[in-house]
Amino acid sequence: MTTRTIAVVSAGLGNPSSTRLLADRLTAATVEALRARGDDATVEVVELRGHARDLADNLTSGFANESLQASIDTVVGADAVIAVTPVFSASYSGLFKTFFDVIDKDALIGTPVLLGATAGTARHSLVVEFAMRPLFAYLRAVPVPTGVFAASEDWAGGGSTALAGRVDRAAGELADVLVGRAAGRPAATRPADPFADPTTSFEELLKGR
């Protein structure tokens, strides 16, 4: 049995937050799906709300403070990421985007990601496909095919069965990607350590000079 680490990124602002609620549902379903496939999971949740000022500071100072760096390390070091954002002005929230802006663009290469979004109206339902998926394509992460969008009506009874079905499907897809993988990032997708001894000699760099 392999233990997988799952980092959950929630950009919800309220308390209680429907974004966090969706993140928790996705997480529980993923843990369950992994167990069904014989793997264990540890979960670490990163609430971006608590990092709102840290992220603004990072933009101006160029580095993450200790608290934000710990969360970045959690996400970058995880076997999989569950990323959920509220929809603001027809896209992911600025807070959500800023978090992925300050992470190194190569840090999530090959990381399986489950995408989720919440909004007040179902008219935003393609935000996962039109906004989130391109962001993670740029990061060369591996988003699973099913993104989970939850509008207000999904929490209000009638739609909840349908929501549960999408949550389970997405969680199953994420578990399928993880199972069979060795724990941790495949070496080929891990960003090169800039402080490793160089493979190209300095003489090589100077050739012809």
Added chain:
Amino acid sequence: MQFGIFTVGDVTPDPTTGRAPTEAERLKSMIAIALKAEEVGLDVFAQGQHHNPPFVVSSPTTTLGYIAAKTEKIVLSTSTTLITTTDPVKIAEDFATLQHVADGRVDLMMGRGNTGPVYPWFGKDIRDGIPLAVENYQLLRRLWREDVVDWEGQFRTPLQGFTSTPRPLDGVPPFVWHGSIRSPQIAEQAAYYGDGFFHNHIFWPPEHTQRMVEFYRRRFEHYGHGSADQAIVGLGGQVFMRKNSQDAVREFRPYFDAAPVYGGGPSLEEFSTQTPLTVGSPEQVIERTLGFRDYVGDYQRQLFLVDHAGLPLKTVLEQLDILGEEVVPVLRREFAALKPAHVPDAPTHASLVAAAGGAKDVTVHAPADDVTGRTAEVAQA
């Protein structure tokens, strides 16, 4: 251990008065600051190079040459010399000239330190930053060490039979530091040549500095220049001091809050925790600075940034008094007591001349063909 100051030469309005110095005032202030640095017993004055407002430091050897004439002991350096966009031929000539007029009191810090828009003004592309630093520096070394250079590279016109004049003073080129905040390639370059490595150290958490210095030390040893703890390391630092730390914080805060390099981000308190910025009493500065050694090891040069963000000249001169009277003497003593004997001091012109077996005149006395320089080659052969 050498102590000094480094300036970036910014023209910034004083946020407490709203008044900005003129370029003339700022240049004269920098000179006054350099003279004061010598007066209070500092070892190094280093000035930056920029080619865009709000800076006044596009011609470093002009100001450094003037300062050389007005001083006797202080080493004149740069922070940094733009090896990416400045023609290495011009650097070779300018700094060899400065060596002669300053009787050898010259070294250099190489840096890429240019923002994107600056590169095209000099016909370069910021994406070539590292290759430019590699190629230009290699050419610069040859221009200082070989009387006649045939050279062809990617970024500048080829040289055929070129002699850079004047030749370095006493046949010894200025010692070179390589400054970089986060590019391992530059630390590698410094290690490859056995040159010094300087980490700006300010504006960033100490972990960045530590990783870069460790890497440089490891590679310095790899290239056979000595053991890792014998590598030549310099650090920046930024301080603002008053007798009482509360006074220092109160006085510096408006400058911190308005400065483009800090403003709008973490608070002064947060920045002081997260980076080496120290605003407080001389004792606090001493303690903090001694602590740098804990994560970079025994190092050779400590430069402080004291004159930016619109601080008035009078205040900066007061800072230099405090540095010279209360801080540096203690740091000198403490660092010297901690340093093992096998760790070298920072190279100076005198030590480099001694290591080269004494001074020799390398003037190229060529028959007059000042068009091609070819005759120098003939004369040599």
